[in-house]
Amino acid sequence: MLQKITHLTVRDVRFPTSLEQHGSDAMHMDPDYSAAYVVLDTDSGLKGFGLTFTLGKGTEIVVRAVQALAGLVVGKSLHDIVSNFRGFYRLLTSDGQMRWVSWDGSETHKGFSIFNLSAPWWLLDFFPSEDLFNCIDFSHLLEDLMMNQGYPAYTTSCAWLGYSDQQLKQLCTDALQHGWTRFKVKVGADLEDDIRRCRLIRQMIGPSNTLMIDANQRWDVAEAISWVTRLAEVKPLWIEEPTSPDDILGHAAISKALAPLGIGVASGEQCHNRVMFKQFLQASALQFVQIDSCRLGSVNENLAVLLMAHKFKVPVCPHAGGVGLCELVQHLILFDYICVSADLSGRMCEYVDHLHEHFTSPAVIQNAHYLTPKDPGYSCEMLESSVKRHEYPEGDVWKLQINK
Numbered sequence: 152m153l154q155k156i157t158h159l160t161v162r163d164v165r166f167p168t169s170l171e172q173h174g175s176d177a178m179h180m181d182p183d184y185s186a187a188y189v190v191l192d193t194d195s196g197l198k199g200f201g202l203t204f205t206l207g208k209g210t211e212i213v214v215r216a217v218q219a220l221a222g223l224v225v226g227k228s229l230h231d232i233v234s235n236f237r238g239f240y241r242l243l244t245s246d247g248q249m250r251w252v253s254w255d256g257s258e259t260h261k262g263f264s265i266f267n268l269s270a271p272w273w274l275l276d277f278f279p280s281e282d283l284f285n286c287i288d289f290s291h292l293l294e295d296l297m298m299n300q301g302y303p304a305y306t307t308s309c310a311w312l313g314y315s316d317q318q319l320k321q322l323c324t325d326a327l328q329h330g331w332t333r334f335k336v337k338v339g340a341d342l343e344d345d346i347r348r349c350r351l352i353r354q355m356i357g358p359s360n361t362l363m364i365d366a367n368q369r370w371d372v373a374e375a376i377s378w379v380t381r382l383a384e385v386k387p388l389w390i391e392e393p394t395s396p397d398d399i400l401g402h403a404a405i406s407k408a409l410a411p412l413g414i415g416v417a418s419g420e421q422c423h424n425r426v427m428f429k430q431f432l433q434a435s436a437l438q439f440v441q442i443d444s445c446r447l448g449s450v451n452e453n454l455a456v457l458l459m460a461h462k463f464k465v466p467v468c469p470h471a472g473g474v475g476l477c478e479l480v481q482h483l484i485l486f487d488y489i490c491v492s493a494d495l496s497g498r499m500c501e502y503v504d505h506l507h508e509h510f511t512s513p514a515v516i517q518n519a520h521y522l523t524p525k526d527p528g529y530s531c532e533m534l535e536s537s538v539k540r541h542e543y544p545e546g547d548v549w550k551l552q553i554n555k
């Protein structure tokens with residue numbers, strides 16, 4: 152149990168998803184799904200893995216944040232971390248010089264998230280399984296349903312903003328055949344396009360399946376209310392990120408205006424700390440909490456939000472549109488169900504069907520449910536061959552793009 156972290160490597164890994172408009176929305180028309188990817192070496196030869204999701208160039212900033220925090224991690228032993236998880240987290244988030252840049256801000260939280268993502272790996276890999284199981288009181292847990300059926304999911308992969316109507320139809324047909332019943336459509340750039348695309352999807356999925364819409368912060372408050380009112384005919388369950396993700400009172404006003412139409416407000420993928428979530432919940436500014444395993448700095452911060460959402464009786468429907476997010480967030484939502492909410496009403500976890508082949512233990516979907524991951528760790532180890540090929544700018548994939 153005295154293993155020490157001896158070395159940290161952080162790499163800038165990017166996938167050229169913008170070439171086919173995968174992941175595109177009203178504010179991010181050319182997303183290259185990317186990750187700052189960390190490997191921790193230990194003196195026992197074991198390794199730890201962590202990643203945080205970014206879009207293309209944004210990775211450079213997070214890589215620098217990780218480098219700046221590395222000195223707080225290298226040299227630590229398992230005992231140092233596990234004996235006081237909160238203390239370790241506070242150490243990362245409270246560095247006297249770093250905190251001035253952006254205490255509880257988005258970039259630093261993305262940096263923190265990488266290190267704390269290593270914690271489940273340490274815990275699960277170093278604890279003999281009998282010790283681990285001896286720690287847990289399994290009475291009254293609800294794991295059977297999760298083991299047999301899995302956690303309900305919805306798909307965003309049919310209707311990215313840059314997809315043609317033809318693509319939309321084909322992908323929606325395929326998804327229905329595979330048992331999907333919940334669909335999210337990107338909106339917000341052009342109202343007439345949105346009406347046409349949403350009608351098309353509603354027509355294909357029928358009245359009893361679920362449809363959500365996502366504007367990725369495109370509108371002002373009044374514009375959001377009038378735009379979504381025009382889309383009410385397709386009966387969306389929620390409008391996601393209708394306006395600036397920092398505008399708590401704006402979200403509250405939109406929630407109030409849309410409630411009579413039966414449309415809720417969902418947000419959280421750009422909500423970067425627990426204090427913001429606290430105020431969103433206090434102000435009744437959202438009806439669906441969308442935690443993001445990488446936007447919030449670490450497991451620790453996500454746990455605080457899961458507990459607050461439970462207190463306010465607001466369902467948690469995690470964000471997973473990015474590389475590695477499905478792999479990570481499936482662990483958090485299982486924890487939420489088994490240990491916090493014990494409730495599936497109004498709950499589902501996002502799934503996007505991109506880039507899973509680059510992971511050693513990818514998320515598995517069956518009949519529109521996340522199957523419970525059984526491999527140890529936090530499912531975020533990437534295949535070394537994939538990392539090498541996609542590392543920016545020297546990987547083969549990028550050399551090819553740059554020389555085109």
Ligand SMILES: C[C@H](O)[C@@H](O)CC(=O)C(=O)O
Pocket residue numbers: 173174175176179182307365367420470471472473501
């Ligand atoms: C840029 C990302 O693909 C974003 O559009 C994802 C998102 O908003 C979602 O999955 O929700």
Ligand SMILES: [Mg+2]
Pocket residue numbers: 365367391392420470472
């Ligand atoms: Mg979204």
